[in-house]
Amino acid sequence: MPGSAGASAVSELPTRLEVEDLQQSLDEVQEILAQLRPQDERGAAREPEELLLAKVRAKLDRLHPADIAVVLETLPRDERLVVWNLVKAERDGEILLELSDAVRESLIASMEPGELLAAAETLEADEIADLLPDLPEDVAQDVIRALPQEERERLRAALSYEEGTVGALMDFDQVTVREDVTLEAVTRYLRRLDELPGHTDQLFVLDRERRLRGIVPLARLIVSDLELEVSQVMSQESLQLHPEDGAEDAAQAFERYDLVSAPVVDHFGRLIGRLTVNSVVDHIREKSAQTQLAESGLQEEEDVFAPVWNSFRNRWAWLALNLVTAFIASRVIGAFEGSIEKLVALAALMPIVAGIGGNSGNQTITMIVRALALGQIQSEYWRRLLRKELGVAMLNGVAWGTLLGAVAYALYGNVSLGGVMALAMLLNLLLAAGMGVAIPYFRVRLGRDPAVGASVLITACTDSGGFFIFLGLATLFLL
Amino acid sequence: MPGSAGASAVSELPTRLEVEDLQQSLDEVQEILAQLRPQDERGAAREPEELLLAKVRAKLDRLHPADIAVVLETLPRDERLVVWNLVKAERDGEILLELSDAVRESLIASMEPGELLAAAETLEADEIADLLPDLPEDVAQDVIRALPQEERERLRAALSYEEGTVGALMDFDQVTVREDVTLEAVTRYLRRLDELPGHTDQLFVLDRERRLRGIVPLARLIVSDLELEVSQVMSQESLQLHPEDGAEDAAQAFERYDLVSAPVVDHFGRLIGRLTVNSVVDHIREKSAQTQLAESGLQEEEDVFAPVWNSFRNRWAWLALNLVTAFIASRVIGAFEGSIEKLVALAALMPIVAGIGGNSGNQTITMIVRALALGQIQSEYWRRLLRKELGVAMLNGVAWGTLLGAVAYALYGNVSLGGVMALAMLLNLLLAAGMGVAIPYFRVRLGRDPAVGASVLITACTDSGGFFIFLGLATLFLL
Numbered sequence: 001m002p003g004s005a006g007a008s009a010v011s012e013l014p015t016r017l018e019v020e021d022l023q024q025s026l027d028e029v030q031e032i033l034a035q036l037r038p039q040d041e042r043g044a045a046r047e048p049e050e051l052l053l054a055k056v057r058a059k060l061d062r063l064h065p066a067d068i069a070v071v072l073e074t075l076p077r078d079e080r081l082v083v084w085n086l087v088k089a090e091r092d093g094e095i096l097l098e099l100s101d102a103v104r105e106s107l108i109a110s111m112e113p114g115e116l117l118a119a120a121e122t123l124e125a126d127e128i129a130d131l132l133p134d135l136p137e138d139v140a141q142d143v144i145r146a147l148p149q150e151e152r153e154r155l156r157a158a159l160s161y162e163e164g165t166v167g168a169l170m171d172f173d174q175v176t177v178r179e180d181v182t183l184e185a186v187t188r189y190l191r192r193l194d195e196l197p198g199h200t201d202q203l204f205v206l207d208r209e210r211r212l213r214g215i216v217p218l219a220r221l222i223v224s225d226l227e228l229e230v231s232q233v234m235s236q237e238s239l240q241l242h243p244e245d246g247a248e249d250a251a252q253a254f255e256r257y258d259l260v261s262a263p264v265v266d267h268f269g270r271l272i273g274r275l276t277v278n279s280v281v282d283h284i285r286e287k288s289a290q291t292q293l294a295e296s297g298l299q300e301e302e303d304v305f306a307p308v309w310n311s312f313r314n315r316w317a318w319l320a321l322n323l324v325t326a327f328i329a330s331r332v333i334g335a336f337e338g339s340i341e342k343l344v345a346l347a348a349l350m351p352i353v354a355g356i357g358g359n360s361g362n363q364t365i366t367m368i369v370r371a372l373a374l375g376q377i378q379s380e381y382w383r384r385l386l387r388k389e390l391g392v393a394m395l396n397g398v399a400w401g402t403l404l405g406a407v408a409y410a411l412y413g414n415v416s417l418g419g420v421m422a423l424a425m426l427l428n429l430l431l432a433a434g435m436g437v438a439i440p441y442f443r444v445r446l447g448r449d450p451a452v453g454a455s456v457l458i459t460a461c462t463d464s465g466g467f468f469i470f471l472g473l474a475t476l477f478l479l
Numbered sequence: 480m481p482g483s484a485g486a487s488a489v490s491e492l493p494t495r496l497e498v499e500d501l502q503q504s505l506d507e508v509q510e511i512l513a514q515l516r517p518q519d520e521r522g523a524a525r526e527p528e529e530l531l532l533a534k535v536r537a538k539l540d541r542l543h544p545a546d547i548a549v550v551l552e553t554l555p556r557d558e559r560l561v562v563w564n565l566v567k568a569e570r571d572g573e574i575l576l577e578l579s580d581a582v583r584e585s586l587i588a589s590m591e592p593g594e595l596l597a598a599a600e601t602l603e604a605d606e607i608a609d610l611l612p613d614l615p616e617d618v619a620q621d622v623i624r625a626l627p628q629e630e631r632e633r634l635r636a637a638l639s640y641e642e643g644t645v646g647a648l649m650d651f652d653q654v655t656v657r658e659d660v661t662l663e664a665v666t667r668y669l670r671r672l673d674e675l676p677g678h679t680d681q682l683f684v685l686d687r688e689r690r691l692r693g694i695v696p697l698a699r700l701i702v703s704d705l706e707l708e709v710s711q712v713m714s715q716e717s718l719q720l721h722p723e724d725g726a727e728d729a730a731q732a733f734e735r736y737d738l739v740s741a742p743v744v745d746h747f748g749r750l751i752g753r754l755t756v757n758s759v760v761d762h763i764r765e766k767s768a769q770t771q772l773a774e775s776g777l778q779e780e781e782d783v784f785a786p787v788w789n790s791f792r793n794r795w796a797w798l799a800l801n802l803v804t805a806f807i808a809s810r811v812i813g814a815f816e817g818s819i820e821k822l823v824a825l826a827a828l829m830p831i832v833a834g835i836g837g838n839s840g841n842q843t844i845t846m847i848v849r850a851l852a853l854g855q856i857q858s859e860y861w862r863r864l865l866r867k868e869l870g871v872a873m874l875n876g877v878a879w880g881t882l883l884g885a886v887a888y889a890l891y892g893n894v895s896l897g898g899v900m901a902l903a904m905l906l907n908l909l910l911a912a913g914m915g916v917a918i919p920y921f922r923v924r925l926g927r928d929p930a931v932g933a934s935v936l937i938t939a940c941t942d943s944g945g946f947f948i949f950l951g952l953a954t955l956f957l958l
Contacts, residue, residue, distance in 0.1 A: 066734075073853070074854065074856070074857050190702050191702045191703075194702060196698035196702065219674070255757075255760055256546065277739070284764065292845065292849065306867075333827040344826075350826075356798060359775075363776050366775035376552045391787035392787050396795070
C-alpha cells in the first residue's frame, strides 16, 4: 500500500464534489450575506455592497440548481430575494422546479410576467406542467401559447393526469428505435443525438404505429455484436406502466425490480412517455413528507420563514378539529362532575387512563396502516389480526393495569380505587386495540385512505372512551 | 389515429408486466392456499394436497424474488412456512434479502444450518453483510469461511461500516477501466463481460494505484468515436462519496443531482465500491418507515402476524415512557385537588387546555425537525424562528382562547372561569411554541438527533404545563 505516496498525490486528483461541499458553500454565502446586513453598533469596516454581491453571484454561478434551491430555502424572505435576484435569469426555471411549493410561491410573487415567461421557456413540457399551477393565470396562458405544437400537446397530456398518478410524474425524453435496423445503425443514430437524455438506461423499440415492441438496455447494446438487428437483442418482457396507474404502485415496482426507467404506454400499447427513478425518488420523499406533516396536523410543507399569518392558515384546521374532540371528551367528564366532587382523586387519575389508551391505539393503527400500504393485509386475515391485537392489549392491560392499580392504592390508600383503575386501564386498552383495527378496516371497506386522520380518530375514541370507562366504573363501584 | 386497428392488435403485443399483476398473483396463491386449509364444516370436494402445492410452486417459480417476498409477508406464520418450503432452494438467498427483518427472522429460524449456508453462497459480499447479523453464530462463521479471499475482504469491509453510512449501503459491482486505452478496447473488454452489473450507468477510470481519475458515462461511450482514448472522453468532475459519509447526506445528493450511481473512494482517492440508486431508494423507504414507527412508539417494523409476545416486547418501552409522563401530569393535578373539589368544572375543562397545547407544540416541533433534516435552519436564524412561532402561538391563543373562554362561560355561567380558560389557553400555546423551538435547538446543540422522542417531550411539557397553568390560574383568581 503506497500510504504516504498516495497521501501526497491527493492534490493531483481531479476536481471532486463531496457531500460536505454543499454545507461549505452555504456557509460561505451566509457569511457574505451577514456582512451585507446593517451593522448598527459595531461600525466595522466592510467591503462595498457591490463587491459583496458580486462575490455571492460568483459562488452561485458555480452551484448546481438544486443546491441554489437549498440556499434559497435556508434564507429568511428578505435575504432570499436578494440572492434570487443575483441568480442568472436562464437558470430561474430549473431552480424554481427544485423548490418546495411555499418557497416557490414566495419567489414567483416577486417576479415580473416577462421574467416568468422567460423562465418557463427554458423548461420541458413535463417540467412546465409542474410549475404551471403556481403561475398567475395570464402568464400561464402566455407560456402555453409560446410552446411549439408538439410540446403543447405533451403539456396538455401531462396536465390531464391527476396528482399521484404515473402520468403526472412521467417525462417525454425517451429514445426510440425500430426493430428491423441493425445495432450499427442504432449506434450511428445515437451519435447524431450527441447527448442522451438523463436516465437513459434503455431504448424503446416501437413499430410503425408507435406501439412498444420491446426494450434494448444500453448495457446490452454495448456488449452486443453491431451487425445484429434490434429484434434479435431486444427484451420483450418488461414492466409497462399506464399513465393512470398510481404513482405509489409504480414506486413500489421500481423498488422491487430495481428499475432506472420504465415505459409508459396507453391502452393500445402505444408509447407516450417514460418514468425515471429520479421522479420516483422525488415522489417517495414528497409522499413521506406529506404523511409526516399530516400526522402532526400541518396541511402542507411550510416555508420555515413564512409570515405568521401563512403559518396560522396552514395549521388552524387541525387545531379546530382537535378542539372538537377535546370538547367532546370534556363533556364526558362534565357528565360525571358529581362523582368527581365526591372523590377528587378521580380527576388526577383519569388522564393516565386516557393517555395510555391513546398511545397504545396509535401503535396498533400505525402498524396496520403501514401494513396496508405495503399490501400485507389480505381481506381474509382481519379477524386474525383483531385477535392478535386484543391479545397484545390484554397483556398490556394486565401488566400496566396492575402496576397503576397498585400506584393508585399507594397514593390514596383506597383498595377499590386501585381496582377500578386497573380494570379501566384494561378495558380502555382493549377499546384502543379494537378501534385500532376497526377504523382502518372500515375505511378500507369504504374505499378511503386508511392513513388520513387515523391518529385523530383513534385518540378521540380513547380519550372520551377512557374518561367514560374510568369515571363510569368509579361511579358504579366507589360511590 | 388507427383506433380500432390498434385495439384489435393488443393481443399480439409482447409479454408485459403491469403493476396490477402482482396483486393478481397474490390472489391466485391465496386462493390455492385457502383450498389447502382444513374445511371442517363444508366437506367440499377438493383437489389432492400435492396437486395444490405443485400449483403454488409453479406460480412461485414465475415470480420475481421481490414479489415472492411480498407473498411471504402477507401470510400468517403457518402458511408462510408452507410457501417458503415450496420455493426453489437456490432462490432462498435473494428472497431473504428482500424481506423485512421480522419476517426474515421467522424464516431463518425454520431453516437448517446447511440450507442457510447454501442460501448465503448464492449472494455477493455486500448482500451477505446485510444477512449476516440475522444468522446463527456458527452458520455465520461457516459462511465467512466458505468465501473466496477477495470476497471475504469485501465482506469484512462492508461489515466494518456502521448502519446509516455509505459503507453499509455500497456494493462492489463497479466496472473499471484505464485512462490510456481506446474506447474500442473498452468496448471489446465490456463484450467479454457478457453482461454488465445492474445500474451500471458509468465506468470508473482508475490509475495503477486504483485511484479514481474520472468517469465515463455509458451514454457517452455509445455516442463517442471509438478511436478516442478514455482520457479524452472522461469527466473529471463527479460526486465522490466516502464510506463513512452519512447515508442520508448521500441520499440527498442522489436526489439533488439525479444520480444512478456514484463512486465510493477512500481517503487516498482509491476506489473501493459504488453506491447505486436502488440502495438509496431502499434506504429512503426504510428511514421514512422508521420515523413513522418511532413517532407512534414502535421500536421496529413489526411482522403483522407476529406472536402476541413479540408485539408486546416491540411496544412496551414507549408505553412505559408515556406512563411516566402521564404520572407526572397526574401529580400536577393532584397538587390542585383542593381547588378541583371547590370548583369541579376545572376537572372537565383542564384536558382541553392540555390537549390543544400538545397539538400545537407537535406542529411546531414537526416543522422544525423536518427543516433541520433538510438543512434549512442555519444557526443564526433560531431567534427569528422563535419570534415567528411565538407570533403564531399568540394568534392561535387569542383566537382559540377567546372561543373557549366563551364556551366555558356559556357552560358554567362564570365570567371569571371564562377569563381563566382564555388566559390559560394563550399561555399554554406560548409554552408549546417556546418548547417546540427550544427542544430541537438544545438537542442540536448537544449533538443529538432532534427527531428522537420529540413528540413525547413536547407532549409531556404541554400536558403537565397546561394542567399547572390552568389550575394555578384558577386557584389564584377563582377561589
